[in-house]
Amino acid sequence: MKQGLATGDDDRFRRWDWEINDKGVRWLRYTKGGGYRKWWGYNCYLVDWDGGGREIKATGAGAVRNELHYMKAGLTHGQNTQGSLSVRVLGPRSVFGAKARLLTG
Numbered sequence: 001m002k003q004g005l006a007t008g009d010d011d012r013f014r015r016w017d018w019e020i021n022d023k024g025v026r027w028l029r030y031t032k033g034g035g036y037r038k039w040w041g042y043n044c045y046l047v048d049w050d051g052g053g054r055e056i057k058a059t060g061a062g063a064v065r066n067e068l069h070y071m072k073a074g075l076t077h078g079q080n081t082q083g084s085l086s087v088r089v090l091g092p093r094s095v096f097g098a099k100a101r102l103l104t105g
Contacts, residue, residue, distance in 0.1 A: 002069055004096035005047065008061030013048045026050040029094040031076055043088070047095050063098065070095045075103040
């Protein structure tokens with residue numbers, strides 16, 4: 001299992017999907033960890049990944065972990081699952097968050 005991206009400043013680098021009209025190359029789907037949601041959930045966010053996360057890396061506050069697995073399809077699950085495992089689909093143009101764990105990719 002692999003841990004993902006912590007932006008270090010979510011107010012600056014993360015947006016709700018509906019806040020960004022032109023997603024293009026700059027904004028990627030950002031799948032967070034969280035409680036039980038089977039197959040789909042916690043993926044209504046976008047992260048500013050302009051220049052390969054140049055700004056996030058420049059702040060020094062974020063943690064870019066397992067970057068070679070970003071933008072690949074796979075399966076994730078939340079760090080804090082209780083009871084049943086809730087595996088969620090990770091799309092091909094996605095980044096998984098620090099509290100989401102990558103199972104495959």
